Amino acid sequence: xxxxxxxxxxxxxxxxxxxxxxxxxxxxxxxxxxxxxxxxxxxxxxxxxxxxxxxxxxxxxxxxxxxxxxxxxxxxxxxxxxxxxxxxxxxxxxxxxxxxxxxxxxxxxxxxxxxxxxxxxxxxxxxxxxxxxxxxxxxxxxx
Amino acid sequence: xxxxxxxxxxxxxxxxxxxxxxxxxxxxxxxxxxxxxxxxxxxxxxxxxxxxxxxxxxxxxxxxxxxxxxxxxxxxxxxxxxxxxxxxxxxxxxxxxxxxxxxxxxxxxxxxxxxxxxxxxxxxxxxxxxxxxxxxxxxxxxxxxxxxxxxxxxxxxxxxxxxxxxxxxxxxxxxxxxxxxxxxxxxxxxxxxxxxxxxxxxxxxxxxxxxxxxxxxxxxxxxxxxxxxxxxxxxxxxxxxxxxxxxxxxxxxxxxxxxxxxxxxxxxxxxxxxxxxxxxxxxxxxxxxxxxxxxxxxxxxxxxxxxxxxxxxxxxxxxxxxxxxxxxxxxxxxxxxxxxxxxxxxxxxxxxxxxxxxxxxxxxxxxxxxxxxxxxxxxxxxxxxxxxxxxxxxxxxxxxxxxxxxxxxxxxxxxxxxxxxxxxxxxxxxx
Numbered sequence: 001x002x003x004x005x006x007x008x009x010x011x012x013x014x015x016x017x018x019x020x021x022x023x024x025x026x027x028x029x030x031x032x033x034x035x036x037x038x039x040x041x042x043x044x045x046x047x048x049x050x051x052x053x054x055x056x057x058x059x060x061x062x063x064x065x066x067x068x069x070x071x072x073x074x075x076x077x078x079x080x081x082x083x084x085x086x087x088x089x090x091x092x093x094x095x096x097x098x099x100x101x102x103x104x105x106x107x108x109x110x111x112x113x114x115x116x117x118x119x120x121x122x123x124x125x126x127x128x129x130x131x132x133x134x135x136x137x138x139x140x141x142x143x
Numbered sequence: 144x145x146x147x148x149x150x151x152x153x154x155x156x157x158x159x160x161x162x163x164x165x166x167x168x169x170x171x172x173x174x175x176x177x178x179x180x181x182x183x184x185x186x187x188x189x190x191x192x193x194x195x196x197x198x199x200x201x202x203x204x205x206x207x208x209x210x211x212x213x214x215x216x217x218x219x220x221x222x223x224x225x226x227x228x229x230x231x232x233x234x235x236x237x238x239x240x241x242x243x244x245x246x247x248x249x250x251x252x253x254x255x256x257x258x259x260x261x262x263x264x265x266x267x268x269x270x271x272x273x274x275x276x277x278x279x280x281x282x283x284x285x286x287x288x289x290x291x292x293x294x295x296x297x298x299x300x301x302x303x304x305x306x307x308x309x310x311x312x313x314x315x316x317x318x319x320x321x322x323x324x325x326x327x328x329x330x331x332x333x334x335x336x337x338x339x340x341x342x343x344x345x346x347x348x349x350x351x352x353x354x355x356x357x358x359x360x361x362x363x364x365x366x367x368x369x370x371x372x373x374x375x376x377x378x379x380x381x382x383x384x385x386x387x388x389x390x391x392x393x394x395x396x397x398x399x400x401x402x403x404x405x406x407x408x409x410x411x412x413x414x415x416x417x418x419x420x421x422x423x424x425x426x427x428x429x430x431x432x433x434x435x436x437x438x439x440x441x442x443x444x445x446x447x448x449x450x451x452x453x454x455x456x457x458x459x460x461x462x463x464x465x466x467x468x469x470x471x472x473x474x475x476x477x478x479x480x481x482x483x484x485x486x487x488x489x490x491x492x493x494x495x496x497x498x499x500x501x502x503x504x505x506x507x508x509x510x511x512x513x514x515x516x517x518x519x520x521x522x523x524x525x526x527x528x529x530x531x532x533x534x535x536x537x538x539x540x541x542x543x544x545x546x547x548x549x550x551x552x553x554x555x556x557x558x559x560x561x562x563x564x565x566x567x568x569x570x571x572x573x574x
Contacts, residue, residue: 007528
């Protein structure tokens with residue numbers, strides 16, 4: 001079970017992030033999770049949003065370079081060692097974490113982590129086998 | 144600066160010089176046709192036979208040699224001497240994918256030593272000088288030629304090394320350098336370093352600044368002379384072949400004397416290729432008169448220049464040229480090294496797997512460590528959600544360009560770009 005993530009290339013200059021926020025707001029798109037990775041020259045903004053097609057077309061129309069990728073959303077227990085349990089499984093199966101970030105889940109009790117895993121299918125298999133709950137895009141949008 | 148004694152070979156009368164040039168030219172043509180297939184083919188054409196050259200004006204009947212010829216005959220195809228007679232091989236960045244390779248016989252090296260020694264002597268360099276050479280790796284060959292010429296004069300030479308600019312500044316101050324040879328843009332960066340290090344220019348021992356590789360505006364000359372408290376002397380040369388100080392300034396600082404006993408200069412209309420009336424600006428075309436291993440016949444330099452028709456107050460009889468700014472080809476001079484857009488795109492295609500959809504080029508300013516910045520918009524094919532993939536693209540292209548061009552290059556990934564304006568893809572100012 002995978003989740004679609006939108007990545008956006010941003011130059012490292014003032015106002016670019018706000019510009020993305022404005023475009024998505026105008027398109028009526030809600031941001032559910034985000035991570036921003038940056039270097040001195042540029043950054044990559046990764047988003048899980050409520051409406052992928054609307055977000056993509058609005059961003060493209062405004063000249064942004066956008067890419068879709070498949071990420072894995074895992075429910076982890078909100079307690080010490082909750083994240084570690086997932087990491088141990090991935091480590092034992094020799095699955096690379098390209099990057100990861102957390103998903104807002106105000107209801108409490110559990111946290112949701114977003115992982116970019118390589119290889120993806122093997123990661124899904126291993127995590128499901130070990131009893132972790134993976135969430136779909138729809139699961140996330142109704143949280 | 145007082146005038147240095149002028150050497151006898153610089154005072155030969157025009158008539159005697161022209162007679163000698165014709166003899167050398169005929170010998171060069173005969174040797175070139177005998178030993179280099181390119182010239183065999185070019186000069187076998189009806190009307191272009193070397194035998195037809197009965198006067199210096201007749202040279203205009205022969206076809207040109209161009210930069211493309213260098214890469215097409217890479218590496219040794221244009222050598223007119225067998226490798227057993229070649230004692231040095233120089234590699235310089237070309238303007239295509241292949242570098243330019245030139246060879247020198249023992250005699251050629253001796254000639255270059257003489258050419259450099261004489262040009263430096265005209266700038267007052269002598270055995271009391273501490274002589275520092277500072278170029279980018281793309282002009283490393285010039286570093287060797289300047290070293291030889293300055294050693295011939297007995298100066299204490301600090302040869303070209305791959306020191307950082309900060310270390311070059313340290314050497315300049317601490318070693319009490321009196322003569323600095325560099326390109327104008329590198330001199331400008333060094334001046335910025337001096338200013339930021341708080342080193343007062345009055346504390347430098349420098350008196351002579353030899354500027355090679357790029358033409359210099361009056362304003363830039365004044366700025367550099369003030370920054371270093373030194374007198375500037377401009378040298379003209381070719382970064383690929385055959386070398387530096389093909390033309391040099393004397394103490395009059397009004398144009399550059401062509402080393403006419405070794406090169407025959409012509410100024411032609413870049414459109415039609417026809418020789419221009421003396422004094423009209425056009426493209427400088429050079430023919431070597433004494434080179435044994437690497438003769439050039441009517442080489443189109445791409446540099447714009449014009450003859451100065453008045454005789455020079457210094458007394459030298461070598462004709463003078465004014466070296467002008469714009470070029471007649473698509474190359475640009477970056478810290479004295481020629482770079483062309485087609486060459487950069489060829490390397491980009493190799494490093495990125497495809498030619499970028501768009502790009503911009505900008506020479507680094509005095510405070511930036513790089514000589515050239517290449518900006519490439521990240522499009523759908525180049526983009527990745529992983530930073531490391533994007534950085535790998537930028538770094539691999541940067542490394543390839545650093546190596547191939549011989550100047551420090553910075554590759555910047557950007558968002559999509561506005562359409563290139565009338566000035567094309569070169570940006571001269573900082574945004």
